Amino acid sequence: NAGVMQNPRHLVRRRGQEARLRCSPMKGHSHVYWYRQLPEEGLKFMVYLQKENIIDESGMPKERFSAEFPKEGPSILRIQQVVRGDSAAYFCASSPAGQRSYEQYFGPGTRLTVT
Amino acid sequence: DAKTTQPNSMESNEEEPVHLPCNHSTISGTDYIHWYRQLPSQGPEYVIHGLTSNVNNRMASLAIAEDRKSSTLILHRATLRDAAVYYCILCLSGTYKYIFGTGTRLKVLA
Numbered sequence: 001n002a003g004v005m006q007n008p009r010h011l012v013r014r015r016g017q018e019a020r021l022r023c024s025p026m027k028g029h030s031h032v033y034w035y036r037q038l039p040e041e042g043l044k045f046m047v048y049l050q051k052e053n054i055i056d057e058s059g060m061p062k063e064r065f066s067a068e069f070p071k072e073g074p075s076i077l078r079i080q081q082v083v084r085g086d087s088a089a090y091f092c093a094s095s096p097a098g099q100r101s102y103e104q105y106f107g108p109g110t111r112l113t114v115t
Numbered sequence: 116d117a118k119t120t121q122p123n124s125m126e127s128n129e130e131e132p133v134h135l136p137c138n139h140s141t142i143s144g145t146d147y148i149h150w151y152r153q154l155p156s157q158g159p160e161y162v163i164h165g166l167t168s169n170v171n172n173r174m175a176s177l178a179i180a181e182d183r184k185s186s187t188l189i190l191h192r193a194t195l196r197d198a199a200v201y202y203c204i205l206c207l208s209g210t211y212k213y214i215f216g217t218g219t220r221l222k223v224l225a
Contacts (some may be wrong), residue, residue: 033212035215042215042216043159043213044215047215048210048211055211056212058212088129093158103149104161104213106151106159108155108156108158109156111121
């Protein structure tokens with residue numbers, strides 16, 4: 001059973017460009033979570049999605065950031081008009097159901113560098 | 116706001132037990148406590164979780180204080196492969212999001 005997959009693993013964008021980060025959850029998992037990690041810091045929750053629904057986006061910046069989890073295909077975290085402060089590692093996690101007693105399985109992350 | 120507090124770093128000798136503490140004084144009755152660890156350039160890896168009772172699994176033990184305001188992750192015999200950043204995490208009532216602490220960087224000495 002393949003784990004959570006994220007691509008690309010490394011992404012370089014110039015200021016003002018768009019970044020698209022993809023996450024394929026583990027087989028059988030229908031819940032996806034996105035986290036951001038700045039250097040030398042812990043992970044910060046961004047958004048929680050189920051298929052075709054955003055459940056909790058309380059950690060998403062109000063502008064330029066969006067997320068989706070379509071019926072078919074991976075979950076996408078989209079950052080428009082990137083700025084240097086967006087440089088971070090972005091991790092996706094998945095779980096079989098939205099219960100707090102379930103562990104979340106994390107992917108290897110996408111490291112975004114904005115130049 | 117809910118948060119966890121951990122020491123920045125700890126050291127242990129190989130094959131000795133390690134006790135990693137975490138304070139979560141703002142925890143509420145049904146918040147779960149999770150522990151994950153992270154190796155460089157990797158995603159966090161699940162270690163253990165609990166609610167009220169102490170928990171054991173093949174990786175570690177979790178001791179939860181009676182008032183639940185603190186917990187301790189216990190690695191029974193540290194190996195070099197256990198060197199990582201260990202995160203104490205709260206999963207809050209009514210949500211599914213993890214609130215990460217700043218983590219403890221564990222160094223294991225051969």
